[in-house]
């Protein structure tokens with residue numbers, strides 16, 4: 001048995017006006033604190049970049065001292081719970097660390113309009129959840145009170161220890177993401193490895209199975225129609241507001257279909273086998289530029305450009321993350337050449353891939369579905385890597401880092 005973190009998503013049922021208002025106030029305070037610290041650190045950061053001045057402080061602790069001062073001076077903030085607001089600094093400190101490490105740019109401001117209102121109840125505040133009955137639970141929000149939670153389907157982890165909760169308003173209602181620490185039985189490693197090839201609308205596994213994303217064409221067409229309609233309508237008009245609501249609704253539906261599909265698919269795949277091999281997304285995203293792939297320059301331009309590509313990357317990341325915690329072990333392999341190499345004889349040539357769907361080896365004549373062939377290659381690379389890893393010992397992720405990684409991605 002090992003301890004791991006599992007996230008459960010709930011819908012927060014409408015509550016009294018006073019409670020609702022307070023929740024928005026807490027989220028507003030978090031935004032205020034973020035922007036305050038951003039502004040405070042921006043000048044230091046710019047000076048440091050030019051070689052003048054000191055390196056900005058990036059630790060949660062040093063920022064915390066500054067926060068206590070700010071809270072003391074700001075009257076309205078004293079009526080709000082300290083811990084959730086202070087936790088914003090944890091996110092800010094993490095973002096600043098990434099900036100200093102050269103991984104990302106300076107943290108962006110949080111806007112009232114564009115950033116979803118959210119706040120976190122950290123473990124330091126103590127996350128309290130009560131089960132009311134089969135359908136409902138309640139969650140204690142500091143200085144707000146108990147709110148009622150519900151969700152479709154069971155919560156498999158209700159016996160776990162709630163460590164942290166994130167509340168986020170999606171423009172329609174509040175949702176609560178509760179992070180439970182749970183005891184899970186390590187899946188028995190049966191020595192079987194399954195290779196996974198991820199695609200825009202399907203996932204192929206090395207045992208020849210396909211998982212197809214439900215058809216979203218109608219919903220996506222409707223979303224496009226609303227987007228165009230909204231662009232034509234006058235800002236601030238009631239008609240535009242109406243369209244905006246409809247647009248948000250259909251976008252939510254699309255997101256939900258995708259989310260459920262990912263959940264179901266990864267659950268089925270994880271049920272098959274203890275070790276999964278996937279393509280390393282960092283490498284894949286780097287090599288899959290808008291101009292095409294390293295293997296295939298100039299292709300996939302339309303398909304992979306702009307928003308579509310961002311969406312794709314998050315979908316792949318989501319599948320990977322789900323597989324990671326549902327399976328016993330996840331191996332990442334270098335994605336280069338997996339689509340052009342023959343899984344039978346190892347002959348690698350662009351000509352092998354006749355069309356998007358068909359694979360026919362020009363050397364040995366092996367014919368297969370192109371994605372199944374790729375999945376088989378990914379599996380082979382995974383097995384090879386596994387044997388290398390066993391010699392050097394495997395690595396473990398600490399719990400707190402696991403929570404943070406999920407928060408940043410979710």
Ligand SMILES: [Zn+2]
Nearest residue numbers: 342345361364
């Ligand atoms: Zn071949």
